[in-house]
Amino acid sequence: MGKRKKKDSTKILKRILISLIAVIVLLVGVGVFYIYNVLGKIEKTEINKEDLGIVKEESGKDITNIALFGVDAPKGQTGRSDSIMILSLDKAHKKIKLTSIMRDSYVNIPGRGMDKINHAYAFGGPQLAIKTLNTNFGLNIENFLTVNFTSLPIIIDKIGGVDINLTNGDLKYLNQHLGNKSTPVNGTGIHTLDGEQAMAYCRIRYDGGDQRRTERHRTVLEAVFKKIKEVPASKIPGIITDLLTYVETNYSSTEILGLGTSNMSLLNTDMVQYRLPEDGKYQGKNIKGVYYTVFDIKETKNDLKKFIYEN
Template structure:
């Protein structure tokens, strides 16, 4: 695979807005009361994972410093009927890194050809369908050398409800994207409804393919949190009541509050974005009639680990 010039890190000067926990902390500050917000957080759908079986290697702490201080959380967007796991068509890692004073949002390409434990080589987004968050997290950790123990999952079917609860999300639509979004007839910046934003995030057959698709999904998440942070604090209570029941996680209320507090108090308003495998180190390939994104596994694993734990990308 040719090692072409890869894209640099994407940086945007905006308040950190990676996790729903940030909204929670703001609600604590303005609406008052740890126990009140603790009760709100209990509305989330709690599904535990076995932390002893998540594929975390001891080599991480051996080869990298301060890994215990860097928190990685898996964010899954699944597309499935209620009660079923479905495939994780959106896979992101939220990194809270007080060592380098960074917040990062890293996407993993859904078609990445990886080894799924006890299943063999397949697309990474199938891991969630095979074994829910337990297997999905283990697959990420084993293939990319991460130390993920916690996750949040939102079903795409509930995304419109969440977006509409926030009054829509502001997105800039290009000429090529117009035909894919109902109710939009020309390029420009619009406040999209939940259904329109979902259609935007699902665009696949356009220039850039799945690479651009993952960027659109990050754009929707970014727009969501930007919108939330621009709203009056008095509106957060009703928003949390609407949004939280659609979030599945293994994290306790106390953990989320702690993470949110750290994120708000330790960083300078910068969200850094990246995507793996990197351009130039991967290529699309048909295997037995199925499209996969193949890549140099060892090189990509080292690049991913260096980026997360050393804040370098070579």
């Protein structure tokens, strides 16, 4: 049971923090150029941008799409992308958009055929994973951020906790997931949760099933995003230092700084969340004894493009 809990905890950390890192990438551009040397700690991985299946007609200059992956393998090894998200920096509509894609989605992986989308990373790393996103959903992604492992509680404690509105269902199970190092939460309503408490909140799975648990992940991410925007510039280097040893990307330090400065106008906006496929537009199906999330790829592609490019 202990090993299972640790594995589940690690997966949740990846899902939330790949997005947190992307948010911090934006914050880097806010006059904190002395972070340049810290950014040099990022593990840069070159990919062939000529072989990413990019759909150029969707390459709007005011919208930047970045693939975010969380992999279930130790640093230095290739594993499946347990978490797959698309971060869209939309200056046209002045929004930061975050799309998550269900990991069991049944799609065509170039050169491999129909399979779960999270297998693409295991088959060909970020190169094939990005190509799979572009070719199936008509996207123009050229860059990525991958996280192998990190510690959500440490980062949340660094920013002074996160404010979460707890329901009766949340409270019923949250304290059951707390270790001996954290204080139990009493009462529903808005509470400032420390790192361990927030982690326990994310691990709840018996109230509302997996969809509600996914919603909790997004709730914590939203709370972290809001809190990060309030963090004094002097504390940002420490947060980044804690995260960067777990990041792999094809961005250079200069490109990250440029990304931050060119998107400063988005820092005062809220993050808009989305998930594919949408509720009511997919079904679970066993194919040759393996479970897949099956959906109409054409309809889902149109839903995603509308969210990224039109809203």
